[in-house]
Amino acid sequence: MINGLREWADRYRGRGKFTPVGVTFHWFMAAAVLYQLVSGWAMQRYLAGPEKLEAYRLHSEIGMTLLLFGALRLLWRLMVPGPINDADNAGWRSKLAYATEGLFYALFVILPLSGWTLWSAIQPARPLSLLGLVTVPAMPFRDISPEWQYWLLYVSEIVHVGAVIILAPLVLLHTIAALKHHFWDRDDVLEGILPEVPDNQWHPGGPNYSRPGESSHPPS
Ligand code: HEM
Ligand code: HEM
Numbered sequence: 021m022i023n024g025l026r027e028w029a030d031r032y033r034g035r036g037k038f039t040p041v042g043v044t045f046h047w048f049m050a051a052a053v054l055y056q057l058v059s060g061w062a063m064q065r066y067l068a069g070p071e072k073l074e075a076y077r078l079h080s081e082i083g084m085t086l087l088l089f090g091a092l093r094l095l096w097r098l099m100v101p102g103p104i105n106d107a108d109n110a111g112w113r114s115k116l117a118y119a120t121e122g123l124f125y126a127l128f129v130i131l132p133l134s135g136w137t138l139w140s141a142i143q144p145a146r147p148l149s150l151l152g153l154v155t156v157p158a159m160p161f162r163d164i165s166p167e168w169q170y171w172l173l174y175v176s177e178i179v180h181v182g183a184v185i186i187l188a189p190l191v192l193l194h195t196i197a198a199l200k201h202h203f204w205d206r207d208d209v210l211e212g213i214l215p216e217v218p219d220n221q222w223h224p225g226g227p228n229y230s231r232p233g234e235s236s237h238p239p240s
Pocket of ligand 2: 198
């Protein structure tokens with residue numbers, strides 16, 4: 021089965037592109053990570069009350085969904101590697117790009133696990149729901165002493181916020197590098213991760229284009 025998947029993926033990799041599965045993972049998770057950064061920052065500023073609790077719950081549930089998708093994505097990436105493209109030229113930039121991607125995967129685990137610990141140490145801890153389908157219980161901290169609960173809260177907050185401090189500049193660096201590849205180096209790196217739009221050659225200038233009012237010539 022893995023060989024079949026790789027053969028299918030080679031049709032994209034051969035053209036320097038990630039597969040549609042890889043592209044969907046990338047943009048879905050990029051949007052979710054950005055949402056998490058903004059919602060995490062914003063929810064701290066709410067006044068204590070039901071709205072704040074609801075914001076914490078939503079942030080935590082989307083974060084846990086990221087843990088699930090991060091694991092599936094890693095599995096996918098191990099089975100189906102990305103394309104070889106201009107980002108793979110030998111040199112420190114390519115090494116930096118790979119280190120950044122590796123760190124992203126590590127953070128996709130560290131952030132949700134530290135967040136889950138944080139959520140579970142705030143009493144009374146409630147279960148979380150993944151996409152409304154699966155219920156994830158809080159970690160079993162209810163019966164431990166208040167000193168230990170406080171310690172867990174303290175340590176997991178340091179880890180969570182520390183991971184955010186690493187993630188935010190990495191996202192910026194990664195985005196600037198992708199835009200530099202596209203607009204400065206004019207290579208194929210950004211196109212590799214963009215969804216493919218089939219070119220049916222009906223665009224202005226294409227062989228099948230006709231001006232409004234003229235008859236069109238459908239391909240035989
Ligand atoms: C990629 C995933 C995640 C990102 C990027 C993220 C980001 C953030 C950010 C930016 C903050 C605000 C930090 C601050 O200003 O002090 C925060 C706080 C928080 N996050 Fe996350 N988070 C993620 C996953 C999770 C998960 C999975 C949970 C819970 C299951 C969670 C629970 C919390 C809680 C409870 C706080 C509040 C901490 C406090 O009040 O001190 N987070 N997160
Ligand atoms: C929170 C935001 C983002 C995260 C966490 C993220 C993460 C990743 C990861 C882990 C990869 C490795 C490929 C994979 O395993 O799927 C990757 C590749 C890539 N990303 Fe992002 N990304 C983000 C945002 C962006 C944005 C905004 C852009 C473009 C403006 C971008 C452009 C690219 C490109 C071009 C590649 C392919 C690099 C190559 O061919 O080696 N990413 N990204």
